[in-house]
Amino acid sequence: MSATIQQLLDNPEDLISQLKFNDAGLVGVIAQQHDTQEVLMMAWMNKEAIMETLSTGQVCYWSRFRQALWRKGESSGQVQALVELRWDCDGDTILALVDQTGVACHTGRRNCFFNAVRDGEVSIIAAVETDPQTLYGPKNFD
Protein backbone atom coordinates (compact mmCIF):
# COMPACT_ATOMS: atom_id res chain seq x y z
CA MET A 1 0.00 0.00 0.00
CA SER A 2 1.34 3.43 -0.89
CA ALA A 3 2.14 5.98 1.79
CA THR A 4 -0.53 8.30 0.41
CA ILE A 5 -3.34 5.72 0.46
CA GLN A 6 -2.39 4.97 4.06
CA GLN A 7 -2.72 8.69 4.83
CA LEU A 8 -6.18 8.68 3.23
CA LEU A 9 -7.21 5.65 5.25
CA ASP A 10 -5.90 7.23 8.43
CA ASN A 11 -7.90 10.38 7.74
CA PRO A 12 -10.72 9.34 5.39
CA GLU A 13 -12.82 12.50 5.63
CA ASP A 14 -11.32 13.86 2.41
CA LEU A 15 -13.14 11.03 0.69
CA ILE A 16 -16.10 10.34 2.97
CA SER A 17 -17.17 13.98 3.15
CA GLN A 18 -17.68 13.96 -0.63
CA LEU A 19 -20.09 11.04 -0.52
CA LYS A 20 -23.81 11.20 0.21
CA PHE A 21 -24.91 8.06 1.97
CA ASN A 22 -28.61 7.21 1.88
CA ASP A 23 -30.81 6.69 4.94
CA ALA A 24 -29.41 3.16 5.28
CA GLY A 25 -25.84 4.50 5.25
CA LEU A 26 -25.17 3.17 1.77
CA VAL A 27 -23.94 4.49 -1.55
CA GLY A 28 -24.57 2.75 -4.89
CA VAL A 29 -21.58 1.18 -6.64
CA ILE A 30 -21.24 0.36 -10.33
CA ALA A 31 -18.48 -2.18 -11.04
CA GLN A 32 -16.87 -1.80 -14.46
CA GLN A 33 -14.14 -3.98 -15.95
CA HIS A 34 -11.23 -1.56 -16.24
CA ASP A 35 -9.91 -2.58 -19.68
CA THR A 36 -12.94 -3.70 -21.70
CA GLN A 37 -15.21 -1.16 -19.94
CA GLU A 38 -17.93 -3.81 -19.59
CA VAL A 39 -20.41 -2.87 -16.86
CA LEU A 40 -20.39 -5.91 -14.61
CA MET A 41 -22.85 -5.30 -11.77
CA MET A 42 -24.41 -2.80 -9.40
CA ALA A 43 -24.24 -3.16 -5.60
CA TRP A 44 -23.83 -1.06 -2.45
CA MET A 45 -21.12 -0.02 -0.03
CA ASN A 46 -21.19 1.52 3.42
CA LYS A 47 -18.27 3.45 4.87
CA GLU A 48 -16.68 0.31 6.27
CA ALA A 49 -16.86 -1.48 2.90
CA ILE A 50 -15.25 1.51 1.16
CA MET A 51 -12.40 1.57 3.66
CA GLU A 52 -11.87 -2.19 3.39
CA THR A 53 -11.89 -2.00 -0.42
CA LEU A 54 -9.23 0.72 -0.40
CA SER A 55 -7.08 -0.94 2.23
CA THR A 56 -7.12 -4.45 0.76
CA GLY A 57 -7.38 -3.64 -2.96
CA GLN A 58 -10.16 -6.23 -3.20
CA VAL A 59 -13.73 -5.04 -3.68
CA CYS A 60 -15.96 -5.41 -0.64
CA TYR A 61 -19.66 -4.47 -0.78
CA TRP A 62 -22.42 -4.30 1.82
CA SER A 63 -25.04 -6.99 1.33
CA ARG A 64 -28.48 -5.52 1.95
CA PHE A 65 -29.91 -9.05 1.98
CA ARG A 66 -27.47 -10.44 4.53
CA GLN A 67 -26.86 -7.12 6.34
CA ALA A 68 -23.17 -7.88 6.40
CA LEU A 69 -19.96 -7.03 4.59
CA TRP A 70 -19.85 -8.89 1.28
CA ARG A 71 -16.29 -9.66 0.24
CA LYS A 72 -16.98 -10.28 -3.43
CA GLY A 73 -15.77 -13.72 -4.47
CA GLU A 74 -14.92 -14.87 -0.94
CA SER A 75 -16.66 -18.20 -1.46
CA SER A 76 -16.76 -18.42 -5.26
CA GLY A 77 -13.25 -17.18 -6.05
CA GLN A 78 -14.75 -14.68 -8.50
CA VAL A 79 -12.98 -11.74 -6.87
CA GLN A 80 -12.70 -8.16 -8.07
CA ALA A 81 -9.32 -6.46 -7.76
CA LEU A 82 -9.72 -2.72 -7.40
CA VAL A 83 -8.09 -0.62 -10.13
CA GLU A 84 -9.60 2.79 -9.29
CA LEU A 85 -12.43 4.17 -7.19
CA ARG A 86 -14.36 7.09 -8.71
CA TRP A 87 -17.57 8.86 -7.69
CA ASP A 88 -20.03 11.14 -9.34
CA CYS A 89 -20.85 14.83 -9.22
CA ASP A 90 -23.43 14.52 -6.47
CA GLY A 91 -21.51 11.89 -4.52
CA ASP A 92 -24.24 9.28 -4.32
CA THR A 93 -22.78 6.76 -6.77
CA ILE A 94 -19.35 5.16 -6.91
CA LEU A 95 -17.82 3.77 -10.09
CA ALA A 96 -15.37 1.01 -9.20
CA LEU A 97 -12.96 0.10 -11.98
CA VAL A 98 -12.04 -3.49 -11.29
CA ASP A 99 -10.27 -6.51 -12.69
CA GLN A 100 -12.86 -9.28 -12.48
CA THR A 101 -11.72 -12.87 -12.03
CA GLY A 102 -14.13 -15.19 -13.84
CA VAL A 103 -17.76 -14.16 -13.88
CA ALA A 104 -19.36 -11.31 -11.93
CA CYS A 105 -22.94 -12.61 -11.88
CA HIS A 106 -24.28 -15.26 -9.53
CA THR A 107 -26.03 -16.83 -12.54
CA GLY A 108 -22.61 -17.67 -13.99
CA ARG A 109 -22.76 -14.96 -16.62
CA ARG A 110 -19.90 -12.53 -17.09
CA ASN A 111 -22.09 -9.57 -16.13
CA CYS A 112 -25.49 -9.12 -14.54
CA PHE A 113 -27.13 -7.13 -17.35
CA PHE A 114 -28.23 -10.03 -19.56
CA ASN A 115 -31.89 -9.05 -19.91
CA ALA A 116 -32.80 -6.64 -22.70
CA VAL A 117 -35.50 -5.22 -24.85
CA ARG A 118 -34.09 -6.26 -28.22
CA ASP A 119 -36.00 -6.18 -31.51
CA GLY A 120 -38.93 -4.97 -29.46
CA GLU A 121 -39.07 -8.06 -27.27
CA VAL A 122 -37.83 -9.05 -23.83
CA SER A 123 -34.80 -11.28 -24.42
CA ILE A 124 -31.90 -12.93 -22.60
CA ILE A 125 -28.80 -11.79 -24.48
CA ALA A 126 -25.91 -13.55 -22.71
CA ALA A 127 -25.18 -17.21 -22.05
CA VAL A 128 -24.12 -18.81 -18.79
CA GLU A 129 -20.32 -19.21 -18.89
CA THR A 130 -19.82 -21.04 -15.60
CA ASP A 131 -22.29 -23.39 -13.90
CA PRO A 132 -23.30 -21.66 -10.65
CA GLN A 133 -23.13 -25.04 -8.89
CA THR A 134 -19.39 -25.13 -9.52
CA LEU A 135 -19.08 -21.64 -8.04
CA TYR A 136 -21.24 -21.94 -4.96
CA GLY A 137 -22.34 -25.50 -4.37
CA PRO A 138 -25.47 -25.27 -2.26
CA LYS A 139 -25.13 -21.50 -1.81
CA ASN A 140 -26.47 -19.28 -4.52
CA PHE A 141 -24.62 -16.01 -4.46
CA ASP A 142 -21.69 -13.87 -3.68
Next chain:
Amino acid sequence: MSATIQQLLDNPEDLISQLKFNDAGLVGVIAQQHDTQEVLMMAWMNKEAIMETLSTGQVCYWSRFRQALWRKGESSGQVQALVELRWDCDGDTILALVDQTGVACHTGRRNCFFNAVRDGEVSIIAAVETDPQTLYGPKNFD
Protein backbone atom coordinates in the same frame (compact mmCIF):
# COMPACT_ATOMS: atom_id res chain seq x y z
CA MET B 1 -41.40 2.44 -33.92
CA SER B 2 -41.39 -1.27 -34.71
CA ALA B 3 -44.55 -3.35 -34.47
CA THR B 4 -43.01 -5.45 -31.73
CA ILE B 5 -42.04 -2.51 -29.51
CA GLN B 6 -45.59 -1.22 -29.89
CA GLN B 7 -46.84 -4.62 -28.70
CA LEU B 8 -44.54 -4.38 -25.68
CA LEU B 9 -45.77 -0.88 -24.90
CA ASP B 10 -49.38 -1.99 -25.24
CA ASN B 11 -48.76 -4.86 -22.82
CA PRO B 12 -45.71 -3.88 -20.76
CA GLU B 13 -45.98 -6.55 -18.07
CA ASP B 14 -43.43 -8.74 -19.87
CA LEU B 15 -40.92 -6.05 -18.99
CA ILE B 16 -42.35 -4.47 -15.84
CA SER B 17 -42.86 -7.79 -14.07
CA GLN B 18 -39.11 -8.42 -14.29
CA LEU B 19 -38.23 -5.18 -12.52
CA LYS B 20 -38.13 -4.61 -8.78
CA PHE B 21 -39.08 -1.05 -8.00
CA ASN B 22 -38.05 0.35 -4.62
CA ASP B 23 -40.41 1.80 -2.04
CA ALA B 24 -40.49 5.05 -4.01
CA GLY B 25 -41.48 3.17 -7.19
CA LEU B 26 -38.05 3.68 -8.76
CA VAL B 27 -35.35 1.56 -10.29
CA GLY B 28 -31.72 2.69 -10.66
CA VAL B 29 -30.44 3.40 -14.18
CA ILE B 30 -26.84 3.41 -15.37
CA ALA B 31 -26.35 5.30 -18.65
CA GLN B 32 -23.49 4.01 -20.77
CA GLN B 33 -22.31 5.39 -24.12
CA HIS B 34 -23.07 2.52 -26.48
CA ASP B 35 -19.89 2.61 -28.61
CA THR B 36 -17.09 3.79 -26.30
CA GLN B 37 -18.68 2.03 -23.27
CA GLU B 38 -18.00 5.11 -21.11
CA VAL B 39 -20.23 5.12 -18.03
CA LEU B 40 -21.92 8.51 -18.22
CA MET B 41 -24.20 8.86 -15.19
CA MET B 42 -26.53 7.15 -12.77
CA ALA B 43 -30.15 8.21 -12.27
CA TRP B 44 -33.62 6.75 -11.66
CA MET B 45 -36.72 5.78 -13.62
CA ASN B 46 -40.27 4.98 -12.60
CA LYS B 47 -42.61 2.92 -14.76
CA GLU B 48 -43.81 5.99 -16.63
CA ALA B 49 -40.24 7.09 -17.45
CA ILE B 50 -39.40 3.60 -18.74
CA MET B 51 -42.44 3.57 -21.00
CA GLU B 52 -41.70 7.07 -22.30
CA THR B 53 -38.06 6.15 -22.95
CA LEU B 54 -39.11 3.10 -24.97
CA SER B 55 -41.86 4.88 -26.88
CA THR B 56 -39.87 7.99 -27.80
CA GLY B 57 -36.36 6.52 -28.09
CA GLN B 58 -35.10 9.43 -25.97
CA VAL B 59 -34.04 8.74 -22.39
CA CYS B 60 -36.42 10.07 -19.74
CA TYR B 61 -35.62 9.72 -16.03
CA TRP B 62 -37.53 10.49 -12.85
CA SER B 63 -36.05 13.42 -10.95
CA ARG B 64 -36.12 12.64 -7.22
CA PHE B 65 -35.27 16.29 -6.53
CA ARG B 66 -38.04 17.75 -8.68
CA GLN B 67 -40.45 14.81 -8.26
CA ALA B 68 -41.21 14.97 -11.97
CA LEU B 69 -40.30 13.28 -15.24
CA TRP B 70 -36.85 14.42 -16.33
CA ARG B 71 -36.51 14.41 -20.10
CA LYS B 72 -32.73 14.38 -20.24
CA GLY B 73 -31.44 17.31 -22.27
CA GLU B 74 -34.83 18.99 -22.66
CA SER B 75 -33.43 22.39 -21.71
CA SER B 76 -29.71 21.86 -22.38
CA GLY B 77 -29.94 19.96 -25.67
CA GLN B 78 -27.65 17.28 -24.19
CA VAL B 79 -30.07 14.47 -25.02
CA GLN B 80 -29.54 10.73 -24.82
CA ALA B 81 -30.87 8.63 -27.69
CA LEU B 82 -31.72 5.13 -26.51
CA VAL B 83 -29.79 2.32 -28.17
CA GLU B 84 -30.80 -0.59 -25.91
CA LEU B 85 -32.41 -1.06 -22.51
CA ARG B 86 -30.99 -3.88 -20.36
CA TRP B 87 -31.54 -4.87 -16.73
CA ASP B 88 -29.77 -7.02 -14.23
CA CYS B 89 -30.28 -10.43 -12.68
CA ASP B 90 -32.31 -9.19 -9.75
CA GLY B 91 -34.21 -6.57 -11.74
CA ASP B 92 -33.36 -3.56 -9.59
CA THR B 93 -30.93 -1.84 -11.95
CA ILE B 94 -31.31 -0.85 -15.60
CA LEU B 95 -28.37 -0.39 -17.94
CA ALA B 96 -29.34 2.07 -20.67
CA LEU B 97 -27.05 2.02 -23.69
CA VAL B 98 -27.34 5.49 -25.15
CA ASP B 99 -25.91 7.85 -27.71
CA GLN B 100 -25.09 10.99 -25.72
CA THR B 101 -25.21 14.37 -27.44
CA GLY B 102 -22.56 16.63 -25.92
CA VAL B 103 -21.89 16.20 -22.22
CA ALA B 104 -23.86 14.09 -19.75
CA CYS B 105 -22.91 15.93 -16.56
CA HIS B 106 -24.45 19.17 -15.34
CA THR B 107 -20.92 20.37 -14.54
CA GLY B 108 -20.15 20.36 -18.27
CA ARG B 109 -18.02 17.24 -18.11
CA ARG B 110 -18.59 14.34 -20.46
CA ASN B 111 -19.50 12.01 -17.60
CA CYS B 112 -20.34 12.44 -13.92
CA PHE B 113 -17.59 10.22 -12.50
CA PHE B 114 -14.76 12.76 -12.42
CA ASN B 115 -13.76 12.32 -8.76
CA ALA B 116 -11.27 9.59 -7.95
CA VAL B 117 -8.82 8.20 -5.48
CA ARG B 118 -5.73 8.33 -7.67
CA ASP B 119 -2.16 7.92 -6.43
CA GLY B 120 -3.67 7.61 -2.98
CA GLU B 121 -5.27 11.05 -3.05
CA VAL B 122 -8.69 12.49 -3.79
CA SER B 123 -8.44 14.05 -7.26
CA ILE B 124 -10.56 15.55 -10.02
CA ILE B 125 -9.63 13.59 -13.13
CA ALA B 126 -11.68 15.18 -15.93
CA ALA B 127 -11.91 18.73 -17.22
CA VAL B 128 -15.03 20.75 -17.95
CA GLU B 129 -15.70 20.52 -21.69
CA THR B 130 -18.69 22.85 -21.92
CA ASP B 131 -19.41 25.85 -19.69
CA PRO B 132 -22.58 24.99 -17.75
CA GLN B 133 -23.77 28.57 -18.24
CA THR B 134 -23.99 27.94 -21.97
CA LEU B 135 -26.04 24.80 -21.32
CA TYR B 136 -28.45 26.04 -18.71
CA GLY B 137 -28.18 29.78 -18.25
CA PRO B 138 -29.59 30.49 -14.80
CA LYS B 139 -30.70 26.86 -14.31
CA ASN B 140 -28.13 24.38 -13.10
CA PHE B 141 -29.13 20.96 -14.25
CA ASP B 142 -30.90 18.55 -16.48
